[in-house]
Amino acid sequence: MTTSKEKPPFEKIIIAGAGPSGLLLAILLAQAHIPSVVLEAWPWLDTRLRATQYGVPATRIFRRAGLLPDFRAASIPKFPTICWRRVADGEKLVSIDMSVVEDEEDRMTVLQLGHIIQIMYRHCVERYGDFIDVRFNHRILEAGQDEKGKKAWVDVEIGNEDEEKRHERMEADYIVGCDGSSSAVRRSLFGREWPGQTFDCRFIVQNVFYDGFEKHGWDGGNYMIDPEHWGLVAKRGHGGLWRVTYGDPVVGLTDEEYLARRPWHFKAILPGHPDADQYRIEQTNMYNIHNRCVPSFKVGRILLAADAAHVCNPMGGYECMTACLDVGGLADCFIGYHQCKAGEEILDTYAEVRRDIFMKYVDARSIKNLDRVSKADPWTVSETDKFFGILKELNEDKQALKDFLLKVSSIEYDFRKHYDAEPQTNGVSNNVAEKESAKEEAAASLQLQV
Numbered sequence: 001m002t003t004s005k006e007k008p009p010f011e012k013i014i015i016a017g018a019g020p021s022g023l024l025l026a027i028l029l030a031q032a033h034i035p036s037v038v039l040e041a042w043p044w045l046d047t048r049l050r051a052t053q054y055g056v057p058a059t060r061i062f063r064r065a066g067l068l069p070d071f072r073a074a075s076i077p078k079f080p081t082i083c084w085r086r087v088a089d090g091e092k093l094v095s096i097d098m099s100v101v102e103d104e105e106d107r108m109t110v111l112q113l114g115h116i117i118q119i120m121y122r123h124c125v126e127r128y129g130d131f132i133d134v135r136f137n138h139r140i141l142e143a144g145q146d147e148k149g150k151k152a153w154v155d156v157e158i159g160n161e162d163e164e165k166r167h168e169r170m171e172a173d174y175i176v177g178c179d180g181s182s183s184a185v186r187r188s189l190f191g192r193e194w195p196g197q198t199f200d201c202r203f204i205v206q207n208v209f210y211d212g213f214e215k216h217g218w219d220g221g222n223y224m225i226d227p228e229h230w231g232l233v234a235k236r237g238h239g240g241l242w243r244v245t246y247g248d249p250v251v252g253l254t255d256e257e258y259l260a261r262r263p264w265h266f267k268a269i270l271p272g273h274p275d276a277d278q279y280r281i282e283q284t285n286m287y288n289i290h291n292r293c294v295p296s297f298k299v300g301r302i303l304l305a306a307d308a309a310h311v312c313n314p315m316g317g318y319e320c321m322t323a324c325l326d327v328g329g330l331a332d333c334f335i336g337y338h339q340c341k342a343g344e345e346i347l348d349t350y351a352e353v354r355r356d357i358f359m360k361y362v363d364a365r366s367i368k369n370l371d372r373v374s375k376a377d378p379w380t381v382s383e384t385d386k387f388f389g390i391l392k393e394l395n396e397d398k399q400a401l402k403d404f405l406l407k408v409s410s411i412e413y414d415f416r417k418h419y420d421a422e423p424q425t426n427g428v429s430n431n432v433a434e435k436e437s438a439k440e441e442a443a444a445s446l447q448l449q450v
Helices: 020-031 056-064 068-074 113-126 184-190 255-260 262-269 318-338 345-374 386-394 398-406 438-447
Strands: 013-016 036-039 081-086 092-097 132-135 138-145 152-158 166-172 174-177 196-198 202-209 221-225 231-235 241-248 280-287 290-293 302-304
Touching: 013 020, 013 152, 013 166, 020 036, 020 113, 020 132, 020 318, 036 166, 056 068, 056 318, 068 113, 092 386, 092 398, 113 132, 138 174, 138 184, 138 302, 152 174, 174 184, 184 302, 202 255, 202 262, 221 345, 241 262, 255 262, 255 280, 290 345, 302 345, 318 345, 386 398
Parallel strands: 013 036, 013 174, 036 132, 081 221, 174 302
Antiparallel strands: 081 092, 138 152, 152 166, 196 290, 202 241, 202 280, 221 231, 231 241
16 A cells, blocks of 8 residues: 555556446445546537446445445336246346345446436546546547557547637557547557447447336336347336337348337337337437457557447347446556555556457356347247256245355456455456356356346
């Protein structure tokens, strides 16, 4: 630990992006009295429809950041079930009772990401204003570092659309790219190089009010299995708010053409097969979905985390989950280095371990989750998919199910093991297993957001 007379090994970090990853990193650093400047290109916080549910590993990070009580207060009281349904007849193929962990502090968190970002920002301003400086209308054009490797920098365009913009170069000891899948920091390092794949579909996300959900006894999260209408239908808020997401398998249409097909999808997916005048849609976003990962999470004094480093399709929620774990791990590495409990090489360890976890586990598992709803035979998957078999067995033993839902996932990693002093791990694994059983893979899949 540094004393008041010792100068810490670094003093300033610039974080690109005031999304959930950037703000979460800033909060975790501020708790250790490490200042950061967060640069956001937009003039406001991002309220697009994205993630809404976060499993046990992410909840552990939220609790550590002091955010969990406010998240719980804003969320729906509980999330009773997750199930997989066949679209053709609405039959529930398998379900899992989430109420067995309803009294556990680290149970799944259910809250729209737009609300989570607002709460995070409020914490930045009200609790950590002395350590966190969030600046909107600061668009990063390029990131780099000096030839001697002593400082990193970003060139920033400052100002909104109604005023003349100015340009400024800002320097820091480290730059962290948390600026999402279109990351300017990543492009500065790797250009267009981002190995992976883009899937042949368009992902349509909308908030929906429809009384047919209650009428037909639907609740919780419902994965929909069908080659044409696959997706997820889940209760998401107070007052009957639901999130309906589906993948349209036709490629190359305009946004208007995709929306013209929505009533057809909804009639197939929603209980009661309603016509368009029987539900109300509020807010819609459309996305292409990808599985990609950068060659390295660290180049000199520039690091990448979350969607700036990797993306994966949203089925099973690995993208946001892995982002939280990236940020929690990187914060631990910066804290250990700042407090002289670890050397600078711990930042290289972060880059190697978190990328290795994505490539070994997250990439393949997220694709399995996508294939389960979009490619599996909906009439035989209940008997042929090992994952479903595991869930059926667990439903017969409530304690085993509870242990299953709360278990430590192999995508978690405690970087404090690399401190000179032995840390308290709080139950988080220090190892990435080389081999996993089908049950471990299933647990990791289910713990994540849906």
